[in-house]
Each structure stands twice: as C-alpha cells, then as structure tokens.
Amino acid sequence: xxxxxxxxxxxxxxxxxxxxxxxxxxxxxxxxxxxxxxxxxxxxxxxxxxxxxxxxxxxxxxxxxxxxxxxxxxxxxxxxxxxxxxxxxxxxxxxxxxxxxxxxxxxxxxxxxxxxxxxxxxxxxxxxxxxxxxxxxxxxxxxxxxxxxxxxxxxxxxxxxxxxxxxxxxxxxxxxxxxxxxxxxxxxxxxxxxxxxxxxxxxxxxxxxxxxxxxxxxxxxxxxxxxxxxxxxxxxxxxxxxxxxxxxxxxxxxxxxxxxxxxxxxxxxxxxxxxxxxxxxxxxxxxxxxxxxxxxxxxxxxxxxxxxxxxxxxxxxxxxxxxxxxxxxxxxxxxxxxxxxxxxxxxxxxxxxxxxxxxxxx
Amino acid sequence: xxxxxxxxxxxxxxxxxxxxxxxxxxxxxxxxxxxxxxxxxxxxxxxxxxxxxxxxxxxxxxxxxxxxxxxxxxxxxxxxxxxxxxxxxxxxxxxxxxxxxxxxxxxxxxxxxxxxxxxxxxxxxxxxxxxxxxxxxxxxxxxxxxxxxxxxxxxxxxxxxxxxxxxxxxxxxxxxxxxxxxxxxxxxxxxxxxxxxxxxxxxxxxxxxxxxxxxxxxxxxxxxxxxxxxxxxxxxxxxxxxxxxxxxxxxxx
Numbered sequence: 001x002x003x004x005x006x007x008x009x010x011x012x013x014x015x016x017x018x019x020x021x022x023x024x025x026x027x028x029x030x031x032x033x034x035x036x037x038x039x040x041x042x043x044x045x046x047x048x049x050x051x052x053x054x055x056x057x058x059x060x061x062x063x064x065x066x067x068x069x070x071x072x073x074x075x076x077x078x079x080x081x082x083x084x085x086x087x088x089x090x091x092x093x094x095x096x097x098x099x100x101x102x103x104x105x106x107x108x109x110x111x112x113x114x115x116x117x118x119x120x121x122x123x124x125x126x127x128x129x130x131x132x133x134x135x136x137x138x139x140x141x142x143x144x145x146x147x148x149x150x151x152x153x154x155x156x157x158x159x160x161x162x163x164x165x166x167x168x169x170x171x172x173x174x175x176x177x178x179x180x181x182x183x184x185x186x187x188x189x190x191x192x193x194x195x196x197x198x199x200x201x202x203x204x205x206x207x208x209x210x211x212x213x214x215x216x217x218x219x220x221x222x223x224x225x226x227x228x229x230x231x232x233x234x235x236x237x238x239x240x241x242x243x244x245x246x247x248x249x250x251x252x253x254x255x256x257x258x259x260x261x262x263x264x265x266x267x268x269x270x271x272x273x274x275x276x277x278x279x280x281x282x283x284x285x286x287x288x289x290x291x292x293x294x295x296x297x298x299x300x301x302x303x304x305x306x307x308x309x310x311x312x313x314x315x316x317x318x319x320x321x322x323x324x325x326x327x328x329x330x331x332x333x334x335x336x337x338x339x340x341x342x343x344x345x346x347x348x349x350x351x352x353x354x355x356x357x358x359x360x361x362x
Numbered sequence: 363x364x365x366x367x368x369x370x371x372x373x374x375x376x377x378x379x380x381x382x383x384x385x386x387x388x389x390x391x392x393x394x395x396x397x398x399x400x401x402x403x404x405x406x407x408x409x410x411x412x413x414x415x416x417x418x419x420x421x422x423x424x425x426x427x428x429x430x431x432x433x434x435x436x437x438x439x440x441x442x443x444x445x446x447x448x449x450x451x452x453x454x455x456x457x458x459x460x461x462x463x464x465x466x467x468x469x470x471x472x473x474x475x476x477x478x479x480x481x482x483x484x485x486x487x488x489x490x491x492x493x494x495x496x497x498x499x500x501x502x503x504x505x506x507x508x509x510x511x512x513x514x515x516x517x518x519x520x521x522x523x524x525x526x527x528x529x530x531x532x533x534x535x536x537x538x539x540x541x542x543x544x545x546x547x548x549x550x551x552x553x554x555x556x557x558x559x560x561x562x563x564x565x566x567x568x569x570x571x572x573x574x575x576x577x578x579x580x581x582x583x584x585x586x587x588x589x590x591x592x593x594x595x596x597x598x599x600x601x602x603x604x605x606x607x608x609x610x611x612x613x614x615x
Contacts, residue, residue: 233544233547234544234547235517235528235530235544236530237515237516237517237530238515239530239532239542239544239547240514240515240530240531240532240533240534240542241532242495242496242547243455243458243493243495243496243498243532243534243542244458244532244534244535245458245459245461245462245463246462246535247462259515263466270468270547270548278517278528312467313467313468314467314468341557341560341561341564342564344561344564345561345562345563345564345565345567345568346564346568348497348545348546348561348565349524349545349565349568349569352499352527352543352544352545353524353525353526353527354519354525354526354527354528
C-alpha cells in the first residue's frame with residue numbers, strides 16, 4: 001500500500017514507464033472513454049496531481065470471468081498501468097498476499113481510507129441460511145460485503161452477477177443469490193454488467209472514476225452511459241443487412257456465409273445495451289456477432305431466465321420497463337405534442353452521438 | 363415520378379445519380395445526354411452514362427470514357443438535395459418491406475416508409491429515413507463522393523455541427539451504397555406516423571445546430587479529498603478565470 005500523498009504518476013514513473021508512454025496512455029484512455037483529445041491533458045493532469053484512491057476487490061459467488069476479462073485489458077494496459085494506477089490494494093484472486101496477512105489489508109484500508117476507498121464487487125452474496133453458501137475467510141460473504149461497504153465511498157458491481165444476479169440467481173435460485181444493490185442500499189453503486197464485461201469497459205470505468213473523481217453518468221438502471229447507452233443493434237456492423245431485410249435463416253445457409261443479420265437466429269442485439277459492437281473484444285479484434293453467433297444478451301437483467309439463446313426477440317419495450325438506458329418518452333407521444341417529440345429527438349441525438357473518439361474505426 | 367424509379371432502380375447508386383446527368387467530353391466538349399442516347403454507338407435513350415459499355419468512346423473525338431466530366435448533375439443534385447436518390451431509396455426500402463419484413467414481430471405497421479428533411483450535405487445528401495423497423499440518419503453519396511475504400515459494415519465517423527456520429531457503411535440491394543446512423547430500431551414506441559415524422563424533423567434540426575460550451579466530464583462528483591478544496595486542481599484555470607484573463611487559479615474563489 002502506498003503513501004497517502006503518492007500520485008498515480010509517481011507510481012508509474014517509479015515503475016520505469018517513460019513520460020512519453022504515460023502521455024500515450026492518457027490519450028488512449030481518453031479515446032477509450034469516448035472523450036475528446038482535450039481530455040487527455042485533463043487525465044494527465046489528474047494523474048500527476050491527485051493521490052491514488054485505493055480499490056478493494058471482493059469476490060462473492062462468481063466464476064472469475066470478470067477478473068479474467070479485466071486483466072486482459074489493452075487500453076489501458078492492466079499489467080503496466082492500471083494495477084499501479086488504481087492501487088488495487090486487495091483482490092483475493094490476483095494478490096500476492098494470502099491468509100491472515102491478506103485479510104488484514106481490508107481492515108487497514110477501511111480505517112486509513114475511511115469514506116474514500118472504492119469497493120469493487122465481483123459476484124454476489126447468497127442470503128439463504130445466513131449466507132453460508134459463500135464463506136471467504138471463514139465468514140459469510142454477505143457480512144464481509146456489508147462491513148466493507150460501510151466506509152466505502154462508492155461501489156462498483158462487476159459483471160452480471162453483482163449487477164443482476166446472473167446464473168446463480170436464475171430460477172429457482174437455490175442459495176438466494178442477491179445482486180449487490182439489493183443488499184447495500186446506502187451507497188452509490190455503479191453497475192458494469194456483462195458476463196463478463198468488456199475489459200476496456202472495466203478499466204475505463206475505473207480510470208474515469210479515479211481521474212475525474214466523479215461517478216460516470218449513469219442511466220436509470222445504474223449503468224455508465226458512456227458504455228451502455230447504445231444497443232448492440234445500433235452499431236452492429238451487420239446492421240445494414242437488418243435494414244435491408246437480409247437475414248440468416250439457418251446456421252448453414254448461404255446467408256450465414258454472407259454475414260447477414262442474425263436476428264432470426266435469436267440474436268438479442270436489439271434488446272441488449274452494451275459496447276460489444278463498438279469496443280469489441282480481445283483488443284478490438286471481434287465480438288460474438290462478428291464470429292457468426294447472435295448476441296445472447298449477457299449484460300441484460302435476468303438473461304438466464306429470458307428463454308433460449310436461439311429464441312427470436314419478439315417483445316421489445318425499449319423505453320418501457322425493460323430497457324431504460326435513456327428515458328426517451330416516445331411512448332407518451334400518443335397524441336403528438338411538439339414538446340414530447342422534441343424531448344424524444346434530443347434523447348435520440350444524444351444517444352447517437354459519439355463522444356469525441358478520434359478514430360474512424362471501431 | 364414512377365418512371366424514374368424504374369430507370370434508377372436496377373443500377374447501383376453511382377449510376378443512379380448519373381442517370382439523368384449529362385456528361386461532357388473533356389477533350390472536344392461533346393455532350394452525352396442520356397435522354398438522347400448516342401446514334402454513333404447505337405446507344406438507346408435512357409441509358410445512363412455509367413451504364414455505357416466499356417468500349418464506348420467519345421463519338422466525336424474518340425476520347426476515352428474517363429475523359430468525360432459531369433456537366434450539370436452536380437448542381438442539380440445539390441439544389442434538390444439528391445431528391446431522385448431519395449426517391450429511389452424509399453422505393454428500395456418499400457420493396458424490402460413487402461418482400462422480407464412482413465413477418466418480423468416488431469415491425470410497426472402504423473409507420474410507413476418516408477424520407478424526412480433530406481438536404482445537401484458534404485456533396486451528397488443527409489436526412490432521416492423512417493420505416494416500420496428503424497429510424498436512421500442516412501447519408502447518400504453525391505456525384506463526387508468516393509466510397510470505393512469502404513466496405514459493407516465499416517464504421518465511418520462524420521462530423522455534423524452538433525457532434526461526431528458513427529455511420530455504418532452499407533449496400534442496399536436495388537439502390538447501392540449508403541451510410542446510416544441508427545437513431546432507433548425497433549420503432550415500436552411510435553403510436554402513429556405523425557409522431558415519428560415530427561421526431562425525425564426535430565432530430566434533423568438538432569443535428570445541424572452547434573452545441574454551446576466546452577465538454578465537461580459528466581456524472582456525480584465524488585468526495586475524495588479529506589478536505590475538499592473549493593477550487594480546481596492546482597495549476598488549472600477555470601473557464602471563467604481564463605476569460606477574465608487571469609493566469610493562475612485564485613484560491614479564494
């Protein structure tokens with residue numbers, strides 16, 4: 001754990017990273033956050049002057065796919081920069097310390113950084129039978145979570161487990177696995193759903209919080225708008241085929257080879273809010289639809305209980321109950337009011353807008 | 363106008379916007395007019411310049427096809443916002459609707475296919491297209507637009523007065539290349555065409571006006587410092603101070 005006054009920049013320099021690499025990192029980070037080039041300087045400034053904020057990473061009922069995704073982030077590079085930048089003081093999966101020594105860190109951060117540290121939670125607590133179905137360090141995870149959340153200033157719910165419940169909360173949910181926001185109600189919670197979330201989205205959210213000392217702008221479901229305001233369908237490279245009514249009708253038909261739209265094969269792109277079609281995966285190489293399979297909607301609430309991956313999406317209430325990334329209010333436009341239309345139009349324009357990224361691709 | 367669709371539809375877009383356009387030989391100023399055709403090469407009337415056979419040469423001076431330049435198509439297209447292309451586009455989507463979209467569960471039958479507020483933009487034309495299954499901002503190529511480098515599915519960023527937008531390059535059967543930026547899909551929330559139309563008009567208006575102010579990071583501010591200072595981070599000058607000509611952030615503000 002570092003000194004209280006140590007900045008991100010100090011740590012980075014101490015690790016032998018050059019000023020040039022640091023500036024490059026700042027501009028890449030700004031781009032990955034969808035912020036304009038002007039923000040690169042702001043990020044650099046923040047990292048040079050602001051003390052590091054400790055991040056504690058707890059694991060409940062989960063499969064570690066979030067961690068696996070996280071450590072593969074390319075921009076920013078976790079290995080070189082993020083781990084030092086975010087001062088990941090505790091993560092029982094990837095930390096070197098073990099046993100009592102490790103658990104002592106939690107206590108230390110809780111007192112020393114009271115009210116200032118960020119609590120990142122991967123997985124969720126099972127509540128049944130007093131929480132005995134998840135016992136890290138010999139205590140029920142739900143108790144540990146509540147205890148550490150007391151003095152955190154904000155909580156990040158990593159992945160669909162922490163955000164919605166995911167597979168362990170699927171019917172009949174035998175251990176009563178419960179998403180974080182239903183257990184902790186008095187702290188700001190940022191949900192970063194996905195199974196797992198995209199690596200660059202995870203590091204991007206952390207970078208944003210730590211450099212700007214702000215929560216990212218959240219939608220009504222508590223997801224950062226910068227990554228979750230558009231549906232996969234909105235920016236899918238196969239979208240022109242959808243617009244033109246060109247669909248894959250069977251997995252091995254000619255249309256599949258031509259790369260037509262996968263909607264009829266059960267693609268959940270039209271109802272799924274995530275950044276897969278723009279940020280993509282594995283350093284922007286591809287994403288499920290690009291590899292020929294429809295989106296399974298893993299970042300949406302209750303996706304395990306929403307029927308087969310291959311059922312066609314039929315019921316889309318995009319501004320109703322289901323998807324609330326942006327309140328557009330077109331539903332209210334039964335009788336045409338200019339004000340309602342204007343409001344709807346503004347939301348559509350804002351949502352379509354790209355926030356500052358310089359690149360012409362991805 | 364229907365006879366024009368027939369003429370425009372079978373060809374690609376590049377041909378589509380040349381269909382009515384006259385082309386002038388850069389060597390001898392001979393004008394090829396599609397309405398007339400060409401007796402020397404036995405080209406019938408209503409054959410677009412782009413559809414002429416490869417061996418066709420200037421009937422007057424034997425110059426190659428590539429020596430020809432658009433005579434009046436550019437002006438015409440700019441004045442009308444590419445009205446003919448837009449009609450061809452609508453016709454193409456109407457066919458898609460009838461042939462392939464009828465069984466799509468979220469097709470909004472209350473909506474019809476309409477182009478809203480298309481206007482000249484960057485040599486081509488820009489407007490909103492409403493169909494029962496999407497509402498897109500659509501950019502159509504003009505006579506001088508070069509899209510040869512773009513492939514189907516490429517994301518292309520365009521800068522409008524209101525900001526940057528990512529368009530997806532696509533190729534519509536029976537029309538040709540176009541670039542579209544999804545505003546909404548599906549469009550089940552529109553109760554009638556009028557609601558969709560008004561929204562689309564408003565979208566176009568907002569797209570073309572510049573926003574004020576400089577960008578700021580969004581979101582709720584966190585409390586991070588034990589004693590939060592009221593000013594900005596050291597060395598940073600607020601916008602107000604900058605405009606007043608102050609060089610260093612004053613701590614008492």
